[in-house]
Amino acid sequence: MSHTSRGLVQDGSSTQDGVLLCSLAELKLRFLCPSDLPEITTNPRFYALAATFHSQIIGLLVAETKPLSKMNKEDQDILPPSLTGQTQIGYILTLGVSDAHRGHGIASLLLDNYLAQLSAHESPRVQAVLLHVLTTNHRAIAFYQRRNFVRHTFLPYYYNIKGKPKDGFSYVRYVKVVKLRTADPTYITDGYVVTLMQEYL
Numbered sequence: 001m002s003h004t005s006r007g008l009v010q011d012g013s014s015t016q017d018g019v020l021l022c023s024l025a026e027l028k029l030r031f032l033c034p035s036d037l038p039e040i041t042t043n044p045r046f047y048a049l050a051a052t053f054h055s056q057i058i059g060l061l062v063a064e065t066k067p068l069s070k071m072n073k074e075d076q077d078i079l080p081p082s083l084t085g086q087t088q089i090g091y092i093l094t095l096g097v098s099d100a101h102r103g104h105g106i107a108s109l110l111l112d113n114y115l116a117q118l119s120a121h122e123s124p125r126v127q128a129v130l131l132h133v134l135t136t137n138h139r140a141i142a143f144y145q146r147r148n149f150v151r152h153t154f155l156p157y158y159y160n161i162k163g164k165p166k167d168g169f170s171y172v173r174y175v176k177v178v179k180l181r182t183a184d185p186t187y188i189t190d191g192y193v194v195t196l197m198q199e200y201l
């Protein structure tokens with residue numbers, strides 16, 4: 001962990017604007033367990049990682065793995081049609097950090113862990129990670145864009161917030177090199193534009 005200047009510190013703790021910053025010794029990552037949320041934790045489709053500080057959950061990432069064919073219609077073209085509907089997609093259902101603990105790298109830690117476990121295998125099962133975000137959520141959009149998520153679709157009235165329709169965007173990040181018929185700049189993996197490869201042609 002190299003981000004020692006803005007919050008996460010190796011030992012001891014400090015405060016900023018009255019908010020206790022996290023010390024590495026006290027910040028822990030753990031998977032949710034059935035006593036937290038039985039519906040999710042008993043289903044292997046879900047990945048639910050929590051960041052805790054003094055044993056309190058202060059950040060959470062929940063993602064679901066599902067086949068492309070089960071994604072919303074408007075999201076199914078994140079991968080080329082040459083891939084079958086059984087291709088697995090990681091869908092981030094939620095990523096959130098409590099107000100008081102934002103800006104200290106906690107969401108980055110959760111997301112990095114999720115992405116690392118997806119690409120840990122030589123042939124990753126999940127080929128792309130998708131999420132939706134409100135078009136007005138500039139902080140989250142900047143966060144994802146800086147982590148190589150690319151905007152996929154504008155989704156008018158995607159959300160219903162307190163009875164009011166709100167627009168959304170879908171964002172996608174490719175986990176491994178996706179092999180395309182043409183070098184389409186939409187398909188980017190870790191910042192590299194994908195080039196032609198034989199396997200999926």
Ligand SMILES: CC(C)(COP(=O)(O)OP(=O)(O)OC[C@H]1O[C@@H](n2cnc3c(N)ncnc32)[C@H](O)[C@@H]1OP(=O)(O)O)[C@@H](O)C(=O)NCCC(=O)NCCS
Pocket residue numbers: 003004005006007008093094095096097098101102103104105106107108109131132133137139140142143146
């Ligand atoms: C978007 C959200 C999840 C970000 O959480 P966060 O914990 O503040 O995010 P991070 O601290 O990891 O990253 C935010 C910035 O803080 C910076 N930062 C500060 N201290 C840091 C540290 N010690 N380590 C790493 N990054 C640090 C990062 O550089 C990052 O800036 P960057 O994007 O320019 O790299 C949070 O604002 C949130 O919960 N929002 C409400 C819910 C939401 O909108 N979720 C997204 C839709 S699903």
